[in-house]
Amino acid sequence: MDKTLYNIAQGYLRFRADFLSESGDFYRRLATNGQKPRVAIISCSDSRVDPAVITDTKPGDMFVLRNVANLIPERTSETAWGVRAALQFAIEVLEVEHFVVCGHSGCGGVQAARRNEMIGPQGQRLDDLSVWLRHLSDKFSPLESQVKELDPELHDEFYEKIGIINSLGNLFTFPEIERRVKDGQLHLHGWYFDIKRGELMAYNSAGYSFVPFDSLIKN
Ligand SMILES: [Zn+2]
Numbered sequence: 001m002d003k004t005l006y007n008i009a010q011g012y013l014r015f016r017a018d019f020l021s022e023s024g025d026f027y028r029r030l031a032t033n034g035q036k037p038r039v040a041i042i043s044c045s046d047s048r049v050d051p052a053v054i055t056d057t058k059p060g061d062m063f064v065l066r067n068v069a070n071l072i073p074e075r076t077s078e079t080a081w082g083v084r085a086a087l088q089f090a091i092e093v094l095e096v097e098h099f100v101v102c103g104h105s106g107c108g109g110v111q112a113a114r115r116n117e118m119i120g121p122q123g124q125r126l127d128d129l130s131v132w133l134r135h136l137s138d139k140f141s142p143l144e145s146q147v148k149e150l151d152p153e154l155h156d157e158f159y160e161k162i163g164i165i166n167s168l169g170n171l172f173t174f175p176e177i178e179r180r181v182k183d184g185q186l187h188l189h190g191w192y193f194d195i196k197r198g199e200l201m202a203y204n205s206a207g208y209s210f211v212p213f214d215s216l217i218k219n
Pocket of ligand 1: 044045046068069070104106107108109110
């Protein structure tokens, strides 16, 4: 076994030891009762951004979708089937009360969409990524003049946050989601995770801005 997989296997053995000594009852309850998460979240597939780790939540607490650039395409998109199926399950079967779109700093997917260039390390064209990220590239193009007014150091963050707002907006192309939001049964949230600082920001739709997550907790 190579070292990488060995480390993963060792992690499993630690999990298994904990399961047998302390967590077994917890998992048996989950197995018996089924899942009833009140929150669903979509985050990027980036290995550094794990929603359960960031929020210190347990299995069963959140229904999690992950894809490149935490992207929710419009419902009519031909490339959205995986996302559509997960959304339908979260909303109509689990009936979650909160849905979170979580983006992050240093998002390679957003940066590739911004450059509109999906080229691999060997110079190969990445067709699947190109099709997927076109959802964002098309939204970014009209913003070029606006972003030029910003400090260049803020450009990546600007587009990463636009990606979150774009996904939140596209959630409204799903009639059942739109209905539940209007009825107050479902609440939508946008989060931005700064990896270097370990900080969450939350989207404030009233002010079109992201505010420190801590400030929401104090209110
Ligand atoms: Zn990312």
